[in-house]
Amino acid sequence: MSVVAITRYGGRLSAYVLGIAYGAVKIIGVILVIATFNFILVHAAPGDPAQVIAGQSGAADETLLRQIRSAYGLDQPYLVQLASSLKKTLTLDLGYSYRQQRTVLSLLLERLPATLLLTGTAFILSLVFGTALGTIAGTRAGKWSDTFFTIVSLLLYALPVFWLGLMLVLLFSVQLNWLPPFGYVTVGVEMTAWQRIADIASHMVLPTLSLAAVYLAIYARLMRSSIIEVKQQDFIKTARAKGVTESRIVMHHLLRNAILPVITVAGMQAGAVVGGAVVVETVFAWPGLGRLIYDAVLQRDYPVMQGIFLVMSIVVIGLNLLTEAVYRMVDPRISVRSVR
């Protein structure tokens, strides 16, 4: 008996280990495929980083081109470059930007806090308020408040982000003088920790609002239609027939079921949180990752492009796993189905 039990236990354990190993291999495989794809895409774009750097220096010669090519490893055959790039990926070495004369990791870490602060806040704000607005509109479908919220969310969705940003600057910075028009902190001023927090917060208001507006509209629209759909299902009628209060129906029955599509979309967009927001970062001179990526693409800074794309891919994979977990938490039937 005991032998059988041990074997069974060992079998379960090895199956468990195997499962983890399989998952890990799968993820590593996906990452390697992504890295290869990144390499091919980045190198397929016309333009030679050595020529870009040399060209923008206003004067160049063969020596400079040769120096840059050898520093970048661009004088190596493609396959050698690809192999070295994949090797770096496996050892989690993001590479070195010869243009910026820094490691890609340090460039990334420098920009990440500002990006997370801006896009993360905008993401949370839009998710919370978008869901709330969508719920209000959905539960009051056809009433004036629904019409009002629908028009507002459509408007927000339709406004180009850069235009909205500039209008906010004109109103709150130029006309009213309430908020700073750009940057993330006041430079060259001695501040206490609290003053610094208040200062950064004041710089965040306009870019966060511009960025949150679009996402808010998306979540509100999505939530509204989802609520209307779920509202008509039998279990809601049953709950009502049982005499459950309206607020309890909304909180416990409607919301829980209607929020699934919102989670799906939010999970997809959470990846973009790490990618930064090029347009908003540009309009508000926000020192985020979006601009780093944009500049790297224009300058054909291969190591920076590949490094950031790789990190973003890993984050997206992680977020996908997380989204699945949240899904199961919210709706246990999903995990039951998946086990079957």
Place this chain on the structure above:
Amino acid sequence: MGMNRREFGKLGLAAGMASVAGIPLGLHRAAGQTRGGTLSTIIHPEPAMLVSAISQLQPTLTICGKIYESLLRYDFDLKPIPGLAQSWSVSPDGLTYTFKLFPNITFHDGKPLTADDVIFSMTKILPETHARARPIFTRIDSAEAPDPLTVVFKLKSPFSPFLGAFDCTTAPILPKHIYEGTDFKTNPANDKAIGCGPFKLKEWVRGSHIHLVKHDGYYRAGEPHIDEIIYRVIPDAAARSVALEQGTVKLTQWSDIEQYDVARLTKLPHLDMTTKGYEYFAPHLWLELNNRIAPMNDKRFRQAVMYAIDRKALLQRVYFGLGKVATGPISSKTRFYDKNVKQYEYSPDKAKALLDEMGLKPGADGKRITVPFLVTPSGELYRRVAEFLRQSLLRVGIDLQFEGTDVAGWIQKVSNGEYSMTTNLVYQLGDPAIGVSRTYISSNIRKGIMFSNTAGYSNPEVDRLFEEAATASPDEKRQELYSAVQKALVEDVPIVWLLEQDFPTFTDKKLKNVTTTAIGVHETFGAVRFE
């Protein structure tokens, strides 16, 4: 060559440091007390590094003069004036250059700057890392320091533009004790940017700002006047205009402000605007024609294009008057300019006659020929120039077909000669031997190299004149040769010269002494002060 010995012109001491107005923003201001003497300005795009000896991208050059200095400065007529060198002399045979340094110059780390640092920078660092300086400083045969404040360079052969190469963008002095025996490009000190200029790097938050503060050991008594300079990275043109208009920044340079905003901002009562301070760079805007392929390989076609473009209208309508119509290969701001060359007035009739003569007859739709045009991807302005050129050339039957690409693609196509027509803006760098001949001489047709002779033009007579003029002496002889080469080139039109483009420098009215030399905003800013 005459001796160029000059007394150091004392720059007036500031009466006192005026306090700068605080940043006029509600919540913003509440965050803390603003200090006097802070110059807030813009850097766009953000530089990759601050060491101009190693990176020569424009934003690096804009900032570098505050941190690094060189032996000389240049007045608006490009005549040398004292920099780190208080005096200098040239031997009659044009081979020996002797510079006397000011005493008490120190680097930002407190170590003294001596003749050894100068020699190390000119003979070891720059020839390896600075593409524009390399052909100049590799002409040095030997360099000696008879005493710590004297530098003697002996050249392999006479080269009179040598004295024009000691500005801080071309020949910055780096500390030997930090760079000797290291890989210059990856030396960790590059992050700290240690020079001897009036300002030193305090903080660089990438994507946000570069913060420079006063170097207390600066060798010029009483300088710098201001305490700190903050370069803000503001990528959006509209945001830059707002910042200037509001007074958040006190200075803008180069193309920080878009052409169409210049007239409006110039009228604002709190701002001054000047186009001086770009004489050394003398940016020349041109329509580049690939001389290797038909029909651009026919002189008559190139002349026809020259006649077909109303360059005065281009200046007024697209550039809002910021510049001057170019007459030929050398800018009127550059040395040895000669205005007595063939004039190409706006004349579609002459253009049509030349095209007829070539046998390019108009078809039923009036079009004679279609030529691809690679639109320069450097912003809205170049797009407008492209539209203007298309309209102009269509009037004489040349149909430009636009091709788009990004900067990397554009550089690749132009430097490899894989284009037909495009626009380009090229600096002249003070002396034709340094900034002009490079785009016309046939020995400089070099694949993959930007700002070489990318038009693929080749004319043995022009080659000879440029070569002789570079090493000729005295200046009268050089002028003769450069006048001849200007006549030859204007007749041949290898490139359609459009404008000597001006760039606006906006300053707050209280800010003084920003533009004092031919390199304007690239200068040290030691004398800059608030009134």
